[in-house]
Amino acid sequence: GENVEQHPSTLSVQEGDSAVIKCTYSDSASNYFPWYKQELGKGPQLIIDIRSNVGEKKDQRIAVTLNKTAKHFSLHITETQPEDSAVYFCAASVTARQLTFGSGTQLTVLP
């Protein structure tokens, strides 16, 4: 089955700096790659997603890039703010039935 590895497990950045979280996946048939943000005590919430026919997608300060050849995708957050502090999960999907999640990255934005 699919295996998703996520790095780093923890990341601290100064407010205003950029943050990058990277994921690799094992199944070349995967074609859907969402990113979720989980705040303390809450359920994960989708922040951005990308399909395998697209190399990059942006939504304000958030962007995701996908390299199908290398089987990796990344989340980029620019101009980080304290409210960006949370756990971020990447995921990959071959079929719509199952998302395989990475192990999560705890992002801390320091004031």
Next chain:
Amino acid sequence: NAGVTQTPKFQVLKTGQSMTLQCAQDMNHNSMYWYRQDPGMGLRLIYYSASEGTTDKGEVPNGYNVSRLNKREFSLRLESAAPSQTSVYFCASRAKEWTGSGNTIYFGEGSWLTVV
């Protein structure tokens, strides 16, 4: 708009006890899911239901049973709880199987379960 609602929020069980986690969604979604979240392991799929009346095993189904009572409700049952089932459980739903913009999975707030 409540989205995905799950109960209870917190529960402590003794080893061997049984309990049912309830989940309901008001978005008219077809697919529903139960995940468990453990430190350093992300979210792992327990069971999945593509539509009313159908259920499928996920990555970690052992020790659990599910019921898709109707389109809105999907319950998770622990028949004989074990300490290894101490975890945070999330119910989720999705609008469509695999077309258009229907891939977004919406999660509930989570249920914290401790088995002692």
